[in-house]
Amino acid sequence: MKLHELSLKEQLNGLIEGSFSSTELTEHYLNRISNLDKDLNSYITVTADLALQQAALSDERYKSSKALPLDGIPIAHKDIFCTEDVLTTCGSKMLSNFKAPYSSTVVNKLSSEGVVILGKTNMDEFAMGSSNETSFFGPVKNPWNKEYVPGGSSGGSAACVSAQLASAATATDTGGSIRQPAALCGLTGIKPTYGRVSRYGMIAFASSLDQGGVLARSAEDSAILLESMSGHDPKDSTSLKEEVPSFLDSIDSPINGIKIGLPKEFFERDLPEYVESSTKEAIETYKNLGAEIHEISLPNVDLSLPVYYIIAPAECSANLSRYDGVRYGYRCEDPKDIEDLYMRTREEGFGSEVKRRVLIGTYALSAGYYDAYYLKAQKCRRLVANDFSKAFESVDVILSPTTPGTSFKSGEKSNDPIEMYLQDIFTIPANLAGLPGISFPCGNHDGLPLGVQLVGNSLQEAKLLQAAHQFQKVTDWHNKFPEV
């Protein structure tokens, strides 16, 4: 077996046993990246020198029996995570020259566990998009079929793990940006409970919705990485002060008796036949594993999309006001006065989807409209969240398709924002309620993968990972990889 074909867990065992060194593993990935990524465009920056330095240090630690928990595993970071002295662009022209002066907590935590950083992955600009077509650094291609999109906004992270150009990758999810690309690229992706993973140094899009997480090959690999990323951080005022359980400890326990809820509102939607049949098959698999299946109702879930497209743009318009061309990032040429500097820097530095959302958010927050839009949306958000609280009184997890279909062709939806927004119809509700969600592969249609989603109650990541792992023990979808 070639090194890139091993899972993260197998690579860790190989390193511990001395079957290969981190330098060999890292060089292997760097070679694959230089051979294969020109076409995929999954990386914005490849940090080859840094990676080889880190790998060498890791090999020394193995030799002196001082290895760290994730020592020598080569991963990639979404380019939304600030990485000290490394270009951190967030997929935008606005930050195309920005070398972060400090590292995010996620990067620091993983580095202190011994990971090797291969580079920074491509993404939709400021994480706004579902196809990775809004990046200033060009679109990312889906490794399963290069005419198709990898999903977004964590499209680069998904494409590079799917093409086996990294063992796993960090990612973020504001309305589905981990789970949707996981589904479209045949990976396992988990967005933990809001507040589980520190947002310090994670470039902000919509602060009450953003959450960091993982894209990996399996639930098991996701559990390993997520455990190292999670935990309280005094530098993030929204970080949860909750103990992080060992996600791996419970993963092997059987799930017989688990109560799975199927929201009728999701299944009443007009979905393609292949989505319905793959989802039904996944439900059958869970029945065979001893799960109880219950129909449930989330009566207000249809409000999620409009609620999200008020709240996320409103928060983004506030967060992105910091990009003014004064302290860092892009500045327009020859500004004639300070106003001109602001206006043209932001006109030239932001792409069209980012501008659309900033304008919508500005409108929703402006005098005379605040109550009608923003306040109304916050009240409706409560209704959506209350539906979940009620549902979790009778079930353990909620199952649905992750996306309304397999991937779509590049350019197919990029001219119609609403069409694109519908991609996240099944993923947005968990962000509004702050709940953990996981997507994992459950089928394939015309050579493109398809995912199923489980949403859990607050802090129930262990249960989601366990349920996904048990599914993956009896199915093979997560072991299929594209020829690249």
Added chain:
Amino acid sequence: MALSDKELKEIAYLARININDELLPSLKGELEKILNLFNKLNSVDTTEIEAMSHPLNLSQPTRPDEITEEDQREKLQETAPSVKSGLFLVPKVIEGDS
């Protein structure tokens, strides 16, 4: 929901984003479509519902008022577009004789 050119320009000014006149019609169309998406919320009765600003019931954490960061002015200003003597430079803001 129809937006006038004047309204759109006002919003763009509030957001400090310059917009070329030739882009106004297409942008207006896109924004109107998005605003129409919001009509669905009008029919929902939310009179007794408390606004949810955040998924967690948080209070702002506090910490002792102690200096924890060291001065990194030079490092932080390395990424700035224009700096002189430790100050960020912008075009002249105050009118008058200099």
